[in-house]
Amino acid sequence: MNKKLITKRLEVLEKRAVNNDCFVIDWLEEGFVAMESPLDPEPSINIENGIIVEMDGKKREEFDFVELFIADNAINVEQAAKMNSITPLEVARMIVDPNIKREEILNYTTALTPAFLLKVLNSLNVVEMMMALQKMRPRKTPKNQAHVTNAKDNPVLLACDAAEAALRGFDEIETTVAVLRDAPLNALSILVGSQVGRPGVITQCAVEEALELKLGILGFTTYAETISVYGTEKVFIDGDDTPWSKAFLASAYASRGIKMRFTSGTGAETLMANTNGNSMLYNEIKCVMIARGAGVQGLQNGSISCIAIPASVSGGLKAVLAENLLATMLDLEVAAGSDQTFSHSDLRRTARTIPQLFSGADLIFSGYSAVPNKDNMFAGSNFDYYDFDDFNIICRDFKIDGGLKPVKSEDIIKIRRRAAKALQEIYEELEFSIISDEEIEAAVYANTSDDLIERNRVNDLKCAKKLVDGNINGLDIVRILYRGDYLEVSEAIFNLLKQRCIGDYLQTSAVFDRNFNVISAINDKNDYSGPGTGYRMSDIRWNDIKKIDQAIDSKKIFEEDDEQILEYSLCEIGRAKRGKSADEIVIGISVAFADSIKKTISNINHDILLKEIMAGIEEEGLNYRIIKILESTDLGYIGIAAAKLSGSGISVGLQSRGTAIIHQKDLNPLNNLELFPQAPLLDLKLYRQIGKNAAKYAKGMDADPIFVDNDPMARPKFQPLAAVLHIKETRYMEAIQKEKGKIPIEYKLISKKEVNNE
């Protein structure tokens, strides 16, 4: 066997996370191609007596049922003749042109055939698609959806996690099951938890169609989403449905006052081996058109559970963005996916999310795993709980509204406990198996479902059955919570029930704020038409997003002196004179050293640091003097000024934050013997070595330059703090200069005991 030629670097590269992902070479005939397949048909349309008799090169007699449904329900036949007078490129340009209003574009896009729409999408590059998504999504304000599940279907943890998800800002929460029979209890848990976290959040439980509808009818869920549609007849049949059965289901939901959207995504037809030889996007376009034709208000797409299929081929993630965009081009609420793991690579999973996050979607994720992926029963989402800080900080970095905000741990704990307690009350009143206080505490503080107190699963399953088989409904929950002193939760669930009687949230892209005001594509219409229009973050919202706990309070560091009590302190001797002895090294310190600043950036106390340098000098048999430089806080200047005062002409310069230099009197400030600019990397051993080397130079000996490890992460970790400390020191210098002038002053380091004696 030939040994593969490989460098050591390539060996490391090969082991990178991205190389654990599976990639596939385009295979046109079986639809293993994202969006540019020569086998996709050319657009065409022929209408006779108001009926489409030919579409995309196919006669009506040859249509499969998907094409029939689309032709008869999804295409605006009155406008369809327009298609012959405009090119896909022209439509694509209109979509990106900020001067052409969304409404005007919809007149065209809702009258086009699948092949025409495919050509429009193929005319756009990814940045244009992002601009288009920003403009075409129906609702102005972007929002986000969470997954809340756990591997044990533990009801207490579900309630806690739903409450936390709501607190973090999600407007919709979706759960599903580990065991199907648990569904009613899971739905109840996230209903209660979500309303504790933030009244008005809407919830769903993704299970089999009939049960899902039943849970909605009983008032345990407020919307539905997992009503799947497919782009070819064969796959639709395999999915045990037809466009007509799904259209009927859509009306059934609306008739019970329950919001719903369909689900589809690129790759499903490929995975189910019936693509009709078309690209993934071509088939997905048909799904989006089915959703429009059936009259549902929205669609969850973005490949969803088949994401690894488009992600495996070239241009696949562009196709995923294109399908989200298409939903908005057909005036549908888009819940934009990013809800399934598809890559081992953090870079790749971030890149996949950027277009939807930066452009904004009705729901940017559908959903974001608000629990660790280990407990995500949708088989894991692209972002999970452990990504919350990254997500919030990315939004803060770019001033983006991702629908979430940073929250404080004390608020999280409070809300989790209240949710669990509310559920405890309900279980007690309904005579379900008791939730103990110990269980609650375990769930409040849990990381994963491994940290819980085990429940009796058989009993819970019996209770789940009672919840749907007996005479219990949402109103009973309202009454129990009211009596049990959970007034605000009771009221929130009551309001959710009341809203289904009004139906405002059945309209496109609807969610509720905490006061149950509906926010939809009607009263929050996306009016983007260039800079200064469309969604612009309010100051209140921006302040929420800005407030991350990790940020240091630079003003506080600036204003307050270090509280450290040093064992040794500097005692002023007087005006510094030029040294005469060739045996001395001057240690030049900056103005705030061991004064208003008492420790380095890596928390080394200044007295200890000085002691190490002094010891290093003494080891080489030389003496030292400590001189404070008041003229400048620049390290090079401190070094050279100290060197000029040094009898040997050699100095060690130190800034308060810990940066160090070995200097010589006849060099330029920026030219030096040795420079240690990254204070965070310096430890006591190195400071001693600096003292030693300075002494060696003074003795005219050769010294091995000191090697400091290269840490590429020192900058992200410390640079802003270094700037704060440098600002502090410089302002302090200006104050001292007014008081004492700029003449260097000599100090000695004495112990506290000596200080008291003096």
Added chain:
Amino acid sequence: MNNDQMDYPLSKHAEKLRSSTGKKVSELTLENAVSGKINYDDFKISPETLRLQSEIAKVNNREQLAKNFKRAAELVNIPNEIILSIYNLLRPSNANKEKLLEVCDMLEKKYGAHENAQLIREAIKVYEKKNIFKNEVDIE
């Protein structure tokens, strides 16, 4: 219907809206809910409200959505079990042509659900052409 009634959101007009049991939406209060003056059925959306939502969808150029709400309005008073059974009959190979025609008949005569009947008639035509009715030979 005047423009005032169609003003969205309809929640602003709770005085004028009624649930399918005839309760005014403004009577749907937490106090009435906990005291038992209203019950769960009183939270059912009425056909009239769904038709108003349908009008709102139409005004906003959402023809298909408007049509969906119209179908929904017809389904309000049909019991859950019947709704679920119709859905199941519409799934592939679950009913023969006669059965689905019976459903259309029932929808129209018993519930006046013409829009839904029309949707199912459209399905029947396609199911026949595509041969996705229940295969009679396979029975038992």
